[in-house]
Amino acid sequence: MSAAEETTGEETPWGEVTPEAARRLLVAAVDAFAERGYHATTTRDIAGRAGMSPAALYIHFKTKEELLHRISKIGHERALCVLDTEADRDGTAAERLAGAVRSFVRWHAERHTTARVVQYELDALGEEHRTEIVALRRRSDAVVRRIINEGVRDGEFDVPDVSGTTLAVLSLCIDVARWFNARGSRTPDEVGELYADLVLRMVGARTAPDPK
Amino acid sequence: MSAAEETTGEETPWGEVTPEAARRLLVAAVDAFAERGYHATTTRDIAGRAGMSPAALYIHFKTKEELLHRISKIGHERALCVLDTEADRDGTAAERLAGAVRSFVRWHAERHTTARVVQYELDALGEEHRTEIVALRRRSDAVVRRIINEGVRDGEFDVPDVSGTTLAVLSLCIDVARWFNARGSRTPDEVGELYADLVLRMVGARTAPDPK
DNA sequence: CCCGAACCTGAGCAAGCGCTTAGGGGCCGT
DNA sequence: ACGGCCCCTAAGCGCTTGCTCAGGTTCGGG
Numbered sequence: 099m100s101a102a103e104e105t106t107g108e109e110t111p112w113g114e115v116t117p118e119a120a121r122r123l124l125v126a127a128v129d130a131f132a133e134r135g136y137h138a139t140t141t142r143d144i145a146g147r148a149g150m151s152p153a154a155l156y157i158h159f160k161t162k163e164e165l166l167h168r169i170s171k172i173g174h175e176r177a178l179c180v181l182d183t184e185a186d187r188d189g190t191a192a193e194r195l196a197g198a199v200r201s202f203v204r205w206h207a208e209r210h211t212t213a214r215v216v217q218y219e220l221d222a223l224g225e226e227h228r229t230e231i232v233a234l235r236r237r238s239d240a241v242v243r244r245i246i247n248e249g250v251r252d253g254e255f256d257v258p259d260v261s262g263t264t265l266a267v268l269s270l271c272i273d274v275a276r277w278f279n280a281r282g283s284r285t286p287d288e289v290g291e292l293y294a295d296l297v298l299r300m301v302g303a304r305t306a307p308d309p310k
Numbered sequence: 311m312s313a314a315e316e317t318t319g320e321e322t323p324w325g326e327v328t329p330e331a332a333r334r335l336l337v338a339a340v341d342a343f344a345e346r347g348y349h350a351t352t353t354r355d356i357a358g359r360a361g362m363s364p365a366a367l368y369i370h371f372k373t374k375e376e377l378l379h380r381i382s383k384i385g386h387e388r389a390l391c392v393l394d395t396e397a398d399r400d401g402t403a404a405e406r407l408a409g410a411v412r413s414f415v416r417w418h419a420e421r422h423t424t425a426r427v428v429q430y431e432l433d434a435l436g437e438e439h440r441t442e443i444v445a446l447r448r449r450s451d452a453v454v455r456r457i458i459n460e461g462v463r464d465g466e467f468d469v470p471d472v473s474g475t476t477l478a479v480l481s482l483c484i485d486v487a488r489w490f491n492a493r494g495s496r497t498p499d500e501v502g503e504l505y506a507d508l509v510l511r512m513v514g515a516r517t518a519p520d521p522k
Numbered sequence: 523c524c525c526g527a528a529c530c531t532g533a534g535c536a537a538g539c540g541c542t543t544a545g546g547g548g549c550c551g552t
Numbered sequence: 553a554c555g556g557c558c559c560c561t562a563a564g565c566g567c568t569t570g571c572t573c574a575g576g577t578t579c580g581g582g
Contacts, residue, residue, distance in 0.1 A: 117559095119559075119560090135347070135433075135434070137347055137350040138349040138434070140538080140539070141539085141541080142539085142540095150560075150561085151561045151562075152540090152541085152561090153541085153542080153563095154559080154560055154561075156540090157558095157559065157560075161541080162541090221347075222347070222350070258507075259504055262496070262501075262504045263504075263508065265489070266482060266508055269485040269486070270478060270481060272485065273481040273482070273484065273485040273488075276430075276481075276485075277477070277481060289474075292471055292474045292475075292478070296475065299511045299514060300508050300511050300512060302511060329529095331529080331530090352569065352570085353570060353571075354568095354569085354570095362530075362531085363530070363531050363532075364531095365531060365532080365533095365571085365572075366529080366531075367571090368572075369528095369529065369530070370529095373571085374570065374571090523582100524581105525581090526580100527578105527579090527580095528577105528579085529576105529577085529578085529579105530575105530577080530578100531575085531576075531577095532573105532574100532575095532576100533572105533573095533574095534571105534572085535570105535572080535573105536569100536570100536571095536572105537568105537569080537570090538567105538568085538570100539566100539567080539568070539569075540566100540567090540568100541564105541565090541566095542563105542564085542565075542566105543564090543565095544561105544562095545560105545561090545562090546559105546560085546561080546562100547558105547560085547561100548557105548558090548560105549556105549558090549559105550555105550557080550558100551554105551555100551556100552553100
């Protein structure tokens with residue numbers, strides 16, 4: 099049930115945000131941005147959710163945009179980390195692709211409120227911050243593309259258009275953040291499993307990697 | 311090259327918006343909303359793009375939200391229409407599914423600025439207007455689900471989870487509006503073709519519907 | 523020549539926005 | 553006991569927002 103305390107530094111999602119009050123503000127901002135969008139969210143709303151006055155926000159963050167930047171950066175790093183650890187495992191390309199999609203999708207479903215901000219409020223960032231985040235995003239693309247290329251090279255996959263298929267796979271995963279609803283009928287694990295299977299079909303994997 | 315004048319009432323996208331000045335405002339609003347998002351767009355910006363004063367907007371539309379509603383409604387109806395005409399053709403389920411995806415994706419790519427507003431600014435609408443639009447959206451879902459169900463029934467498709475696969479197919483198509491870039495390397499037709507193929511793989515279609 | 527309808531503008535209102543500033547209260551070592 | 557430091561708030565500044573309204577221009581019909 100609770101996967102909050104673990105030995106890996108990966109859990110307790112915003113652990114690295116150092117002053118405790120700043121973390122409360124940041125979590126409040128994630129909720130507000132995910133619910134209403136960045137531009138429709140007021141600094142007063144964020145401060146209110148964190149139980150503080152509007153002015154308290156500016157002790158910990160220079161601007162409202164800095165809040166979005168911190169959220170976006172940490173979120174992207176987490177998502178990329180999830181993808182990387184699965185891609186670097188041993189096993190066939192099909193196993194690694196399935197693992198990567200499963201984990202990536204599960205992350206987008208479990209942390210769908212964070213993911214929504216991270217994926218859909220990107221161009222509310224300022225010029226410099228946006229290009230920084232876009233660079234992180236290209237690395238996700240490279241990870242998936244590499245696995246698919248290896249699968250093609252080893253004769254495991256049948257993919258006529260590697261770039262296009264990479265795009266489609268990532269697009270499919272990312273869009274989970276848009277529609278996933280915690281009160282819906284599917285758990286994050288179920289969605290991850292379903293999507294891993296669909297992606298293997300998309301790349302024409304020869305052998306389904308049976309977990310047994 | 312130009313598919314702007316045709317006998318079907320479907321072309322010249324905003325033809326049904328009756329006063330010509332209102333149409334200019336609406337087109338300006340689509341551009342602005344797609345570029346910056348609904349909440350970040352000001353009524354002054356919309357009016358400016360249409361070459362009018364801010365006050366002129368309120369002669370043709372009661373509020374800024376009404377503009378979004380008109381755009382959203384017409385856009386959804388168009389997309390649904392595209393989907394429906396392909397779904398009602400004769401042919402195997404695979405042919406109809408491929409046709410539907412191809413056209414739906416092409417629409418999202420060609421009209422990606424409209425599609426972005428239609429698909430991603432949904433919850434900037436007021437309560438009543440949003441539920442009206444959500445109803446339209448469910449109809450798209452039903453169309454795709456029906457084709458997949460028929461394919462399974464006729465033994466053409468191998469789909470363990472029809473609901474989940476329907477969701478994934480629509481999700482894949484809709485997300486095109488987010489990433490498609492007119493200055494990119496792919497044409498709407500190419501993306502449509504690629505996606506139709508990927509979707510047929512997702513449903514495990516027995517026979518690829520060769521157009522020849 | 524004038525009339526009324528259709529359409530648009532300049533000026534501006536009340537409200538809400540992001541953000542700043544002056545100052546108060548609790549907790550530390552000494 | 554007390555000074556320095558951190559954290560927070562009340563109040564509010566300057567500006568922009570969605571939207572309004574009185575008045576001007578254009579036009580076809582009598």
